[in-house]
Amino acid sequence: MKNTELETIEEKQISTFDRVSEVLIAIFSRPSGMIGFSIVILHIIIAIISPLIVPYDYKEINSLIMLKPPNETFFFGTDQLGRDVFTRTLMGGRIALFVTFFGTIIAIAWGGFVGIFCGLVGGKIDDIVMRIIDAFLAIPWILAMLLIVVILGTSTQVLIPALGFFYGKGIVRVARAATHDVIARDFIMAAKARGHGNFSIIWNELLPNVRDAIMVEGAMRWSWMLLAFSSLSFLGFGVSPPTPDWGLMISEGRGLMSFAYWSVIAPIVALSSLIIGINLSADAFAKALGIDRTQKAPV
Amino acid sequence: MREIIQNIKNLSIGFKSQDGREIAILKNISTSINRGETVGIVGESGSGKSTLALAMMGFAKQGLYPISGECIYKSKNLLDLSDRELEKIRGKQIAMIPQNAGQSLTPNLKIGYQVEETLKLHTKFDANERSIKITELLNKVRLPSPNIMAQRYPHELSGGQQQRVAIAMALAGNPDLLLLDEPTTGLDVTTQAHVLELLNEIAKDTKTSMVYVSHDLGAIAQVSHRVIVMYAGEIVLDGDVRQVLRSPLHPYAHGLLNSIPKLSLPGLPAAMPGTPPQPDENSKGCSFYERCELAIDRCNSSKPELKSISNSQTKVRCFRHDKLEEKELNKKADLILPQKSSEQRVLNLDNISITYARQSILDQILNRFSDKNITVKDIDIDIKKGETIALVGESGSGKSTILKSIAGLLSIKEGKINFKEDVNLSPDVRHRTNAQLRSIQLIFQNPDESLNPSHTVEEILSQPLKLYFGLNGKELKNSIIDLLKKVRLSGKYLYRYPRQLSGGEKQRIAVARAFAAKPDLILCDEVTSALDVSVQAAVLKLLQDLKNELGTTYIFVSHDLAVVRAISDRVAVLYQGRLCEIGPSSAVYKYPSHPYTEVLLGAVLEPDPDLKPKLAAEDIVEEKPPENGCSFQGRCPRVIGEKCFKETPPWQISNQGNAIRCHINIKDLLKNQS
Numbered sequence: 016m017k018n019t020e021l022e023t024i025e026e027k028q029i030s031t032f033d034r035v036s037e038v039l040i041a042i043f044s045r046p047s048g049m050i051g052f053s054i055v056i057l058h059i060i061i062a063i064i065s066p067l068i069v070p071y072d073y074k075e076i077n078s079l080i081m082l083k084p085p086n087e088t089f090f091f092g093t094d095q096l097g098r099d100v101f102t103r104t105l106m107g108g109r110i111a112l113f114v115t116f117f118g119t120i121i122a123i124a125w126g127g128f129v130g131i132f133c134g135l136v137g138g139k140i141d142d143i144v145m146r147i148i149d150a151f152l153a154i155p156w157i158l159a160m161l162l163i164v165v166i167l168g169t170s171t172q173v174l175i176p177a178l179g180f181f182y183g184k185g186i187v188r189v190a191r192a193a194t195h196d197v198i199a200r201d202f203i204m205a206a207k208a209r210g211h212g213n214f215s216i217i218w219n220e221l222l223p224n225v226r227d228a229i230m231v232e233g234a235m236r237w238s239w240m241l242l243a244f245s246s247l248s249f250l251g252f253g254v255s256p257p258t259p260d261w262g263l264m265i266s267e268g269r270g271l272m273s274f275a276y277w278s279v280i281a282p283i284v285a286l287s288s289l290i291i292g293i294n295l296s297a298d299a300f301a302k303a304l305g306i307d308r309t310q311k312a313p314v
Numbered sequence: 315m316r317e318i319i320q321n322i323k324n325l326s327i328g329f330k331s332q333d334g335r336e337i338a339i340l341k342n343i344s345t346s347i348n349r350g351e352t353v354g355i356v357g358e359s360g361s362g363k364s365t366l367a368l369a370m371m372g373f374a375k376q377g378l379y380p381i382s383g384e385c386i387y388k389s390k391n392l393l394d395l396s397d398r399e400l401e402k403i404r405g406k407q408i409a410m411i412p413q414n415a416g417q418s419l420t421p422n423l424k425i426g427y428q429v430e431e432t433l434k435l436h437t438k439f440d441a442n443e444r445s446i447k448i449t450e451l452l453n454k455v456r457l458p459s460p461n462i463m464a465q466r467y468p469h470e471l472s473g474g475q476q477q478r479v480a481i482a483m484a485l486a487g488n489p490d491l492l493l494l495d496e497p498t499t500g501l502d503v504t505t506q507a508h509v510l511e512l513l514n515e516i517a518k519d520t521k522t523s524m525v526y527v528s529h530d531l532g533a534i535a536q537v538s539h540r541v542i543v544m545y546a547g548e549i550v551l552d553g554d555v556r557q558v559l560r561s562p563l564h565p566y567a568h569g570l571l572n573s574i575p576k577l578s579l580p581g582l583p584a585a586m587p588g589t590p591p592q593p594d595e596n597s598k599g600c601s602f603y604e605r606c607e608l609a610i611d612r613c614n615s616s617k618p619e620l621k622s623i624s625n626s627q628t629k630v631r632c633f634r635h636d637k638l639e640e641k642e643l644n645k646k647a648d649l650i651l652p653q654k655s656s657e658q659r660v661l662n663l664d665n666i667s668i669t670y671a672r673q674s675i676l677d678q679i680l681n682r683f684s685d686k687n688i689t690v691k692d693i694d695i696d697i698k699k700g701e702t703i704a705l706v707g708e709s710g711s712g713k714s715t716i717l718k719s720i721a722g723l724l725s726i727k728e729g730k731i732n733f734k735e736d737v738n739l740s741p742d743v744r745h746r747t748n749a750q751l752r753s754i755q756l757i758f759q760n761p762d763e764s765l766n767p768s769h770t771v772e773e774i775l776s777q778p779l780k781l782y783f784g785l786n787g788k789e790l791k792n793s794i795i796d797l798l799k800k801v802r803l804s805g806k807y808l809y810r811y812p813r814q815l816s817g818g819e820k821q822r823i824a825v826a827r828a829f830a831a832k833p834d835l836i837l838c839d840e841v842t843s844a845l846d847v848s849v850q851a852a853v854l855k856l857l858q859d860l861k862n863e864l865g866t867t868y869i870f871v872s873h874d875l876a877v878v879r880a881i882s883d884r885v886a887v888l889y890q891g892r893l894c895e896i897g898p899s900s901a902v903y904k905y906p907s908h909p910y911t912e913v914l915l916g917a918v919l920e921p922d923p924d925l926k927p928k929l930a931a932e933d934i935v936e937e938k939p940p941e942n943g944c945s946f947q948g949r950c951p952r953v954i955g956e957k958c959f960k961e962t963p964p965w966q967i968s969n970q971g972n973a974i975r976c977h978i979n980i981k982d983l984l985k986n987q988s
Binding site: 200201202204205206207208209210211219220223224 | 760
């Protein structure tokens with residue numbers, strides 16, 4: 016008979032780094048995650064280094080080379096003001112990515128917190144907050160965004176919190192639902208019985224269990240927010256000219272599309288590839304975490 | 315020669331692991347089922363017993379596939395048949411009764427309709443004949459007024475009645491073989507005894523063969539003719555029920571029987587060391603080698619075959635079974651010595667009433683109390699330092715409700731909870747002081763639920779240490795390692811997640827977390843009911859050891875009367891949220907005086923085929939407690955008249971020290987018991 020219970024070898028702690036790399040490996044091992052993640056990373060790298068690599072100045076207007084089709088000097092052709100479409104496409108994602116990235120962080124932070132809190136306390140507070148969220152969900156986002164932009168201007172300081180607020184509402188619902196799944200379990204009751212406060216329970220017991228759901232939802236919201244930001248630019252309420260932006264470029268080139276398709280094709284491909292990339296990665300991310308979650312006990 | 319219904323030859327079932335290896339869950343199973351025979355398959359979780367039962371109807375759970383072997387039914391190998399061919403056999407010739415009937419019945423179809431569906435599928439009756447047959451079937455499973463029952467929805471039936479409906483549906487096709495997968499596991503003791511009784515009669519009447527899968531040797535003993543003991547996907551023992559349960563010839567079966575607490579034997583059962591091997595551990599020798607007390611070198615190097623023993627039907631997979639005969643069965647590891655129970659009071663429940671009903675606004679304003687069928691009422695218990703008091707009862711008896719209100723998670727409506735000598739505990743956990751919170755700790759039923767899956771063992775145990783003692787750094791870590799040692803685990807578990815632990819280890823962590831607070835009182839809510847028997851014995855032993863060491867007081871809630879017998883000093887029997895009987899365990903178990911205690915103890919199943927349960931009361935289920943009179947009036951076999959329905963019975967104390975609440979004189983009650 017072998018006594019297995021009194022071995023004193025100390026096992027190594029699994030560090031956060033190990034956990035992150037485990038999830039990344041899981042994402043990259045599926046084709047959708049591999050493709051999606053590569054696209055997103057490529058976009059982010061281009062956004063960061065594009066000012067250094069673009070061949071021309073994005074705002075240089077030249078009336079002699081208006082609406083030239085793609086050729087070896089202008090890979091994607093030129094637009095109606097004679098600006099290089101390749102340059103403008105490479106740089107066109109910078110502001111969109113910046114605004115929506117920080118917008119998503121704000122959305123996750125407030126949406127996640129409010130959702131978990133409402134799920135935990137329940138009762139009247141939950142009822143009131145959720146009805147307010149429902150009311151906001153009923154307002155078409157574009158109307159509300161336009162109102163905000165008209166009143167407060169189109170600076171990034173306005174857009175980031177405004178988008179963050181609007182896209183956090185959905186996260187509130189997801190976080191609350193995820194919390195309800197966890198809240199009925201005995202370890203929450205154990206924490207209550209020990210006398211932990213609400214914030215300690217949220218931070219220590221609930222957050223680690225609903226984090227996955229919130230992160231995945233946040234990633235999905237990111238792609239929606241990107242689309243929303245581009246729509247605002249398209250309508251003329253996002254980025255102001257001559258700053259390059261995909262939404263704005265599509266809007267400007269729209270009228271000439273029938274004979275100068277190249278001025279809109281490039282930003283459309285760029286924008287949609289980024290959104291598809293984010294969606295694919297969010298999907299693979301969810302599945303990677305799902306695998307992690309269903310790991311069963313050995314016995 | 316008896317007719318063989320199903321013949322299983324060399325069956326292996328397994329799955330492909332992520333790295334492409336073939337891992338067997340069932341290993342070379344060969345056995346056969348005879349006509350009219352009931353075979354009990356017993357084993358702990360993960361032993362492959364359910365997989366074997368499913369294979370008998372040509373089914374493998376998702377991800378599993380047959381590796382080799384055959385399941386022969388009527389000269390056809392079920393594992394080779396197409397789905398279309400299997401459809402004709404399943405349900406009609408081989409039927410299955412699932413564990414949880416409540417979940418296997420469609421909630422929005424009437425019972426009669428669901429039975430009729432089965433009849434439509436498997437018989438050629440016309441509508442008229444079918445309706446007659448439905449009544450006949452429901453009658454056969456002894457449901458009261460079958461015609462009314464047929465018009466009901468599943469949720470209107472009690473758990474036992476739902477199980478009966480499932481049996482009726484299984485019988486609809488007049489099957490040759492009935493597979494039962496833990497059919498009574500979720501049921502109350504009294505209901506379980508009735509369902510088993512019914513199964514026995516059906517087996518006798520219809521000559522149907524049955525395969526009864528269960529972890530519960532008590533239930534197996536009541537129904538089976540033959541018992542198969544499984545361990546790690548192998549049959550280790552196969553023989554006549556009396557042979558297997560009286561003088562088991564395999565060390566695992568021997569250990570299993572020894573680790574079951576029994577009503578007839580007070581004291582803690584002997585625990586089995588170790589845990590079963592993982593399916594992917596491939597050893598050359600006997601799968602039980604690691605845990606076997608009789609193991610010799612040969613057991614590790616070569617695998618024993620399942621061999622018949624001369625002059626009996628028994629087959630055993632062990633080299634050294636002959637050595638087992640010398641070993642004594644029903645040996646107890648520890649007898650609990652009568653506690654030197656001090657007179658110091660830890661907790662006093664003073665006339666507590668609890669209700670789940672919401673008060674109307676008017677009642678709230680007038681501060682009055684309108685719920686007539688109050689969930690828990692008049693609970694008066696004094697708990698002394700160092701004793702283990704058990705609250706016993708069936709589901710709905712309010713035992714967990716009382717625990718929750720002691721923990722402050724559920725507020726009481728009337729009465730007081732007094733802590734130690736004179737401290738009045740607030741009914742709300744948020745208004746208790748840190749010291750009060752620390753001194754009362756809870757251990758939950760299912761460690762999978764009570765341990766946060768995203769915390770490591772270290773994080774789990776540091777919660778109470780940080781909260782109550784403000785420890786951190788080196789000091790915190792040392793305390794955690796001390797705690798792990800206390801529950802017989804080593805420091806290597808520090809960074810494991812609950813999913814990386816076995817059931818018993820998880821519950822040990824839960825116990826360690828409760829003891830981290832250095833509490834005076836620990837509330838144990840069904841702490842062993844989610845565990846396997848061999849693990850249960852070890853956890854009970856741990857709780858007892860810790861109590862002896864630290865002088866903790868336990869309030870132990872359980873539905874398992876044998877477990878309570880093993881660990882408690884005092885027992886309180888509850889029915890419908892009212893106390894029926896309270897007294898020292900020895901007295902309550904030896905002289906159960908209250909009619910309900912008598913019924914409850916009578917229904918307990920012992921792992922002995924000749925000890926039949928006594929079925930005194932009906933197994934009807936009452937939804938809410940009665941407004942007036944005795945709580946047990948609805949089911950009591952000894953009702954004496956109007957008095958029982960109108961007046962709350964008075965307390966009576968017997969010479970042995972147990973107090974009961976009954977209108978009948980306690981001496982007459984004892985006399986009446988046969």
